[in-house]
Amino acid sequence: MIALEVRALKKSFGGLYVTRRVDLAVEEGERRLIIGPNGAGKTTLFNLVTGEITPDSGSIALFGRDITRKPVRTRAHLGMARTYQIITLFGRDTLRHNVMLALLGLSPRRWNPLIDFAGQRDLAEQAEAALARVGLAHLAGRPLAETSYGERRRVEIAMALAQKPRVLLLDEPFAGLSIDERQDVHRLLMAVPRDVTMVMIEHNMDVALEFAERITLLHFGEVIVEGTRAEVVAHPRTREVYLGH
Amino acid sequence: MSAVSGLLAPRTAAIAMAVLLLLVLPLWVGNAYYVNIASQILFFAVFALALNVLVGYGGLTSLGHAGLFAMAGYTAALLLARGHGHLVADTAALLVTVATAAVYAVLSLRATGIGFLMITLAIGQILWGIAYRWASLTNGDNGVNVSSRPMPFGLDLSGADGFYYLCLVVFLACVGSMAVVVRSPFGASLRGTRDQERRMAALGYDVWLIRFWAFLLSGFWSGVAGLLFLYYNQFISPQVVALTTSAEALLMVIAGGTATLLGPIVGAALVVIMKNVVSAYIVRWNMVLGIIFILIVSFMPEGLVPGSARLWAWARHRLRHGKPKPAAPGPVAAPPASGGKEGVR
Amino acid sequence: MSLWLTLAVNSFGLGGLLFLLSSGFSLIFGLMRIPNLMHGSFFMLGAYFGVTLLDRGVNFWVAAIGAGLLTALIGGLIERFLLRRLEGQVLPQVLLTLGFAFIIGDVCLMVWTGDPWQPATPAHLAGAVQVAGLFFPLYRLVILAVAVVVAIALWIMVDWTRLGAMIRAGVDDPPIARVVGIRVSQLFTLVFSLGAALAAFAGVMGAPYLSVYPGLDFEMLPLALIVVILGGTGSLLGALVGSFIIGFLYNFGQAMFPDLAYVILFLPMLLVLVLRPQGLFGKVVT
Numbered sequence: 001m002i003a004l005e006v007r008a009l010k011k012s013f014g015g016l017y018v019t020r021r022v023d024l025a026v027e028e029g030e031r032r033l034i035i036g037p038n039g040a041g042k043t044t045l046f047n048l049v050t051g052e053i054t055p056d057s058g059s060i061a062l063f064g065r066d067i068t069r070k071p072v073r074t075r076a077h078l079g080m081a082r083t084y085q086i087i088t089l090f091g092r093d094t095l096r097h098n099v100m101l102a103l104l105g106l107s108p109r110r111w112n113p114l115i116d117f118a119g120q121r122d123l124a125e126q127a128e129a130a131l132a133r134v135g136l137a138h139l140a141g142r143p144l145a146e147t148s149y150g151e152r153r154r155v156e157i158a159m160a161l162a163q164k165p166r167v168l169l170l171d172e173p174f175a176g177l178s179i180d181e182r183q184d185v186h187r188l189l190m191a192v193p194r195d196v197t198m199v200m201i202e203h204n205m206d207v208a209l210e211f212a213e214r215i216t217l218l219h220f221g222e223v224i225v226e227g228t229r230a231e232v233v234a235h236p237r238t239r240e241v242y243l244g245h
Numbered sequence: 246m247s248a249v250s251g252l253l254a255p256r257t258a259a260i261a262m263a264v265l266l267l268l269v270l271p272l273w274v275g276n277a278y279y280v281n282i283a284s285q286i287l288f289f290a291v292f293a294l295a296l297n298v299l300v301g302y303g304g305l306t307s308l309g310h311a312g313l314f315a316m317a318g319y320t321a322a323l324l325l326a327r328g329h330g331h332l333v334a335d336t337a338a339l340l341v342t343v344a345t346a347a348v349y350a351v352l353s354l355r356a357t358g359i360g361f362l363m364i365t366l367a368i369g370q371i372l373w374g375i376a377y378r379w380a381s382l383t384n385g386d387n388g389v390n391v392s393s394r395p396m397p398f399g400l401d402l403s404g405a406d407g408f409y410y411l412c413l414v415v416f417l418a419c420v421g422s423m424a425v426v427v428r429s430p431f432g433a434s435l436r437g438t439r440d441q442e443r444r445m446a447a448l449g450y451d452v453w454l455i456r457f458w459a460f461l462l463s464g465f466w467s468g469v470a471g472l473l474f475l476y477y478n479q480f481i482s483p484q485v486v487a488l489t490t491s492a493e494a495l496l497m498v499i500a501g502g503t504a505t506l507l508g509p510i511v512g513a514a515l516v517v518i519m520k521n522v523v524s525a526y527i528v529r530w531n532m533v534l535g536i537i538f539i540l541i542v543s544f545m546p547e548g549l550v551p552g553s554a555r556l557w558a559w560a561r562h563r564l565r566h567g568k569p570k571p572a573a574p575g576p577v578a579a580p581p582a583s584g585g586k587e588g589v590r
Numbered sequence: 591m592s593l594w595l596t597l598a599v600n601s602f603g604l605g606g607l608l609f610l611l612s613s614g615f616s617l618i619f620g621l622m623r624i625p626n627l628m629h630g631s632f633f634m635l636g637a638y639f640g641v642t643l644l645d646r647g648v649n650f651w652v653a654a655i656g657a658g659l660l661t662a663l664i665g666g667l668i669e670r671f672l673l674r675r676l677e678g679q680v681l682p683q684v685l686l687t688l689g690f691a692f693i694i695g696d697v698c699l700m701v702w703t704g705d706p707w708q709p710a711t712p713a714h715l716a717g718a719v720q721v722a723g724l725f726f727p728l729y730r731l732v733i734l735a736v737a738v739v740v741a742i743a744l745w746i747m748v749d750w751t752r753l754g755a756m757i758r759a760g761v762d763d764p765p766i767a768r769v770v771g772i773r774v775s776q777l778f779t780l781v782f783s784l785g786a787a788l789a790a791f792a793g794v795m796g797a798p799y800l801s802v803y804p805g806l807d808f809e810m811l812p813l814a815l816i817v818v819i820l821g822g823t824g825s826l827l828g829a830l831v832g833s834f835i836i837g838f839l840y841n842f843g844q845a846m847f848p849d850l851a852y853v854i855l856f857l858p859m860l861l862v863l864v865l866r867p868q869g870l871f872g873k874v875v876t
Contacts, residue, residue, distance in 0.1 A: 050447060076449035088444045090437060101437055104430050105448035111458075113431040120430070163448070306681055308688075352860060355867040359680055363625050363815050367859065370812035374852030381849055488808050492688055499685070532696035538689030539672070542682035 001063065003028040003167050003197040009048055009058035018044040019055070020221035026167075026214075028063075029194040033212030034201050037241065041221040042201040043085060046169055050082050051075050062167065077106060079166035083156040083173055085201075089144050095155055096140040099127035102159035130162035131155075134188055150181040157188065161196075168192070170200040174208065186211065209233075217241070267413055277405035281477075284405070286517045287412035288473035291419045293497035293509035295466030300495065301503035302427065303459045304439030306362050309349065309369025311490035313464050317342040317471035318481040319376065322389040331395035339468045346464020350457045357442070369491055377483040388482030391475060402476070412473055419466055423506055426462065435459050436504075489531065493520075496534065500541055502551040595724060597841050603730030603799075605837025606737030610792035611810060612817040613744055613829045614785025620824020621760045621781050624673075624680060627687040628665070629789055630811030631694040636661045636790020637802040638698055641707045650712035654794035658787035665786025669779050677775075691807060699804050708801035733795055737833075740788070744826055757781065813840075816859050822872020831870060 006024040010017070019041045026032045036042050047053040049060055051072040059068045062078055070078070090098050100123045104110045109120070118124075131137050134154040139147060144155065153173060160168055173189070174182050189211060192198065202208035209215075215232040217225040225235045232238055271280050292314055299305040317338040324334035353364040376383050383389070394402045402408045426432050437445045438452045446452050475481050484490075493516055501512025523533050545552050615629045639657035644650065668690060676682045710716075711729050718725040748754035756777055793802070800806070817836055821828025835858055843854035862869060 052443065052447075072446040073449050073451050076447060082447055084444070088441050090440050092440070097433070101433060101445075102448050104433065105445070105450050107430075110430050110434050110450065113426045113429045113462075115430065116428050117430045117433045118428065159448070306684075352863050355863050359623065359625060359684065362684060363819065364863065366625075366627075367812050367815045367819060368856070370808065370815075371852055371856045374812075374855075378852050379849040488811075489692070492692070495685075529696055529700075531692045531699075535689040535692030535696070538685050538692070542676065542685045542689070543672075 001028045002026065002061075003030070003063060004049070004199065005061040005064075006045075006049065007059045007061075009045070009060065010056045011044060011048060011053060012056060017221050019048060022058070022218070022221070022223055024216060024223070026197055026199055028166075028197055030197055030214060031212045032197075032199045033208050033215045034199065034218055035203070035208070035215060036218035038203065039220075040218040042203075042218055043171060044221075045218070046082065046171055046201060049169065050080060073105075076163070080169065081160040081163045081165035081167070082169035083160050083171055085171040085175060087149075087152050087156060089152060089155060089159075091145040092143065094141050094143055095131060095136060095147065095158075096124060096127050098144055098155055099130050099159050099162050100124060102130075102162045103127060106163055126162060130158040133161060133191075134158045135184065150177050150184075153177060153181070153185065154188070157185070161192065165196060167197045167199070170198060172201055172203060174202065264417070271406040271409055280405040280409050282517065282521055284409045284412045284473075284477060285521075286514045287409075287416040288470050288477065289494075289497065289517050290510045290513035291416055291466055291473070292470035292494050293501070293513045294419055294423050294506070295463045295470060296494045297498045297503060297509045298423070298426075298435075298459050298463040298466075300498050301505070301508070302432065302435045302439060303456055305353075305357065305456065305459075306495070307349075307353070307365040307463075308362050308488070308491050308495060309353075309365030309367070309372075310463075310467055310494050311486050311488065312369040312372035313342055313346055313349070313467040314471040314474065314490060314494070315376065315481065315486040316345045316372065317468035318475035318485060319383060319389065321472055321475055322391050322481050323383070325391050326389055335395070335472055338472055339465065342468030342471065343461055343464050346461050346467070347457075349464070350460035354453060354456050354460070366488070366491075369486070370488065373483060373486040373488070376486045383483070386483060388480055388484075391479045391481075394476045394479070408477065412477075415469060415473060419469070420506060420510070423466075427506065431455070431458070489534070492538070493534065496538060496541075500537070505551065508551070592724065593845075596727070597845055598838075599726050599730050601838040601841040602734045602834070603727075603837070604840060605834035606733040607792050607796045607800075608813055608817055608833035608837055609737045609830055610740060610788050610795065612814040612821075612833055613741070613826055614788040615814045616818050616821070616824055616826065616829045617744075617748075617757070617781050618785045619818060621757060622778055624683045624687065625815070625818075626782070626785065627684060627811065628668070628691045628694065629785070629814050630807035630809070631691045632661050632665060632786045632789035633793040633796075633810045634698060634802065634807040635664070635694055635793070637793030637797045637800075637806065638702050638707070639790065640794030641709045641797055641802055642702075644709045650715070654791050657794045658791040661790030662783040662787035666779055666783035669782040673782075674775065674778070691811075695804065695807050698807075702802070704804050706801045706803035707797070709797050711798040729798065736795065741826070741830055748826060753777075753780075813855075816855060818869070819859050820862050820869060822869025825869070825871040828869055828871035 002025050004024070004026040006022055009019055009022040011019040022041075022045060024032075024045075034042055034045070044053065048055050051067070051070060051074075055068065059066060061067065062075065062080060065078070067075055067078065090101065093101075097118075100117070100120070103123045103126055104117070104120075107123070109115070128137055128140050131140050134157055136151060136154055136158065139151065144152065147155070153176070157170075157173060160170075170189070173185055177185060189198070189200075200208060200211060209229060212229060214227065215225075215229055216223055217232060217235075217238055219241045224241065225232050225238050227235070270283055274280055274283070292310070296307060296310050299307050320341045321334040321338035324337055325331070329337075349365060349368055352368060353361050356364060377385060379385075394408065396402065397411075400407065400411075402411050434445070434450055434455050437448075437450065438455050442452055445455075474485070497512035497516050498509050499512070500515055501510065502508030519533065519537075520530055523530055611629065611633055615626060618624070618626050618629075636657040639660050640653045643653035643656055648656070672686060673683055676686060715729050715732050717728050719728050719731065720726075746754075748757055760774055760777055813836060817829055817832035819832075820835060821830070821832030836855060839854050839858065840851060843851040847854065
């Protein structure tokens with residue numbers, strides 16, 4: 001089954017096409033890497049897929065269901081989660097609180113004004129489990145503002161994983177990490193079970209090559225090359241726009 | 246866990262002490278004039294807490310809350326003047342105020358930040374214009390008189406002490422409900438929308454609806470405060486709807502410190518006391534209000550309660566360790582968040 | 591018939607005044623991203639300066655321009671020495687302008703007392719002109735003409751001059767404008783002073799028929815707000831169209847439903863907010 005299908009997606013800002021015509025079909029359980037030089041329209045594509053931007057034309061479907069006009073929150077409830085390139089977490093709150101907010105977002109309890117949020121044992125336990133998955137269980141009670149950049153990147157991933165998404169969109173999860181930290185993040189992404197479909201944007205091709213079965217190369221808002229790792233790397237146009245860079 | 250209960254115990258004791266003090270206050274003060282000032286502080290604190298739901302926890306600065314405050318007062322006053330009972334008038338007043346808050350919300354939540362502030366200000370001023378100009382309904386500049394205070398369960402509220410206890414009960418109910426809501430999942434969601442609107446939507450939250458409910462909550466307590474104000478003065482006039490009232494309420498919130506429960510209460514006490522003291526000597530209240538605004542935004546933008554908490558932590562640190570460590574990140578001196586408003590609960 | 595015509599002329603007069611008031615407000619908002627809550631105060635302060643000068647026998651136009659310059663100086667000083675220090679902190683900036691609005695209101699009350707002042711319409715502008723057998727009050731037409739002249743001057747300034755190019759760059763994208771080397775801070779002071787001058791000038795122009803009295807400041811401020819919400823922030827054309835819409839609604843509303851004139855003002859704002867939140871001529875800010 002196709003988990004995420006994007007058809008003829010087009011978006012322009014003031015006459016300038018950021019996404020010219022993008023077609024994308026990601027199989028369930030697949031690990032897809034989307035690469036491309038700066039300004040290729042990768043993050044715009046993610047923003048279109050998550051609904052933060054509405055496309056001029058084209059359609060997006062999640063497990064065969066058209067979500068082109070659905071608001072951002074509905075897509076989250078349908079099983080889509082994402083991480084951000086620029087970290088936008090809740091700096092004053094603890095790591096546990098951050099992940100609990102992610103869990104609460106999908107729970108009907110989020111409207112409850114009468115119970116104690118911090119006292120929701122099940123949410124706290126799930127949050128701690130998600131933090132443990134990314135190796136941060138020992139920091140659960142620490143305010144996010146007092147953690148390192150690499151730790152925050154992992155909190156991002158913990159929040160996304162805690163939502164048990166069916167499709168996970170990762171926007172440059174390796175950006176700004178040291179070599180060791182990259183290894184850690186890489187390992188934890190490799191350990192994500194196959195019922196989660198993952199689409200990753202990476203600017204830097206070599207760190208993420210291993211991750212993906214299939215690679216899509218985006219350039220000036222268009223898909224130029226798509227195929228297996230070997231096919232894409234060997235393709236002359238890839239060299240032209242990317243590797244020869 | 247023992248550290249937490251160790252922290253909680255003195256806090257509970259402090260709250261119990263404060264409630265006890267408030268309970269015996271009329272006996273202790275003895276003078277109707279001061280008891281009345283205490284009543285003013287209590288109902289303005291309710292108003293400030295209501296506004297703080299939006300300003301502090303929602304990050305939405307409203308400059309039109311006088312319209313909600315006065316909507317309750319006017320509705321009740323006009324119904325009472327037409328011969329309806331207190332129960333009918335007050336219930337209707339709260340319903341009308343919450344409905345008005347819904348209209349405010351639908352219009353102003355088309356924008357956030359400065360746009361939100363401008364729209365609430367414009368709606369507030371239009372309500373002022375209605376109170377002032379629609380004389381056939383509102384009696385215009387002459388205002389509306391209310392002949393008596395209600396007597397719930399046969400209790401006499403006509404005296405200063407009786408009315409004080411009514412205000413106290415309402416005030417405690419307000420603080421209690423706010424404390425519950427702020428700690429609830431809904432409160433956490435609201436604060437989330439203040440800090441990271443986009444992220445909250447991506448996590449599955451309906452940001453607009455969260456803000457809408459917060460607006461209704463704020464409107465409800467603004468209405469309750471407006472009713473107490475009406476019964477306190479037994480009179481309401483367009484002056485209450487003026488921008489000055491909205492600005493005073495906002496001053497209470499930011500002077501005390503936003504996104505805290507204690508802040509608006511302290512702010513209300515401060516503004517009410519200052520207003521009474523200043524008015525006793527000179528007629529220049531608006532000028533004083535303006536000057537305080539300028540001083541606060543220039544020198545203590547975080548508000549008095551968080552500002553003092555920071556100072557207190559610094560002083561304690563200094564006492565314990567003998568020397569000041571301004572550079573070291575202390576446990577309370579959290580790094581400035583992007584919003585610039587620090588929550589201390 | 592003549593009643594409607596009179597109302598229409600009055601509407602154009604009020605619309606012209608509102609344009610003088612709100613064009614500055616809109617430019618300031620567009621450029622600096624703060625709603626200047628002192629704007630109504632500038633209007634009132636200018637009016638008081640104007641009536642004082644007129645009282646001393648100064649020529650009407652000299653009084654109006656003099657009041658504009660004086661108010662521009664005050665506005666410029668507040669911007670330069672206080673608003674500037676809070677750059678980037680939007681809420682404190684707004685509260686600062688609100689604080690000054692209260693102070694200016696109180697100072698005016700102290701200096702000019704609570705009694706309304708209503709200067710006589712200058713003799714050469716009083717009376718009516720006869721066109722096609724109908725009489726039109728000359729003064730309203732003069733206001734309209736002044737507003738049109740100012741609108742054209744502003745349009746030329748914004749669209750055709752180097753200063754205007756910098757303002758447009760600043761409105762569209764302040765960070766970029768800074769990067770390409772526009773002295774944004776001086777531009778802010780200039781535009782702020784210009785807005786203050788226009789508001790004060792409008793105050794003097796309005797004085798002969800609105801009169802000047804305490805509270806005028808906070809009556810004018812929401813009108814400027816509504817105009818800008820209607821027209822779209824930072825748009826001169828929006829301010830122009832919005833001003834005349836409000837001018838007409840206010841006059842016709844006042845005549846037909848005197849009690850509800852204020853409610854009627856609210857309606858176009860409501861429609862615009864629901865249907866087109868960026869305003870009639872505003873750009874969508876992403």
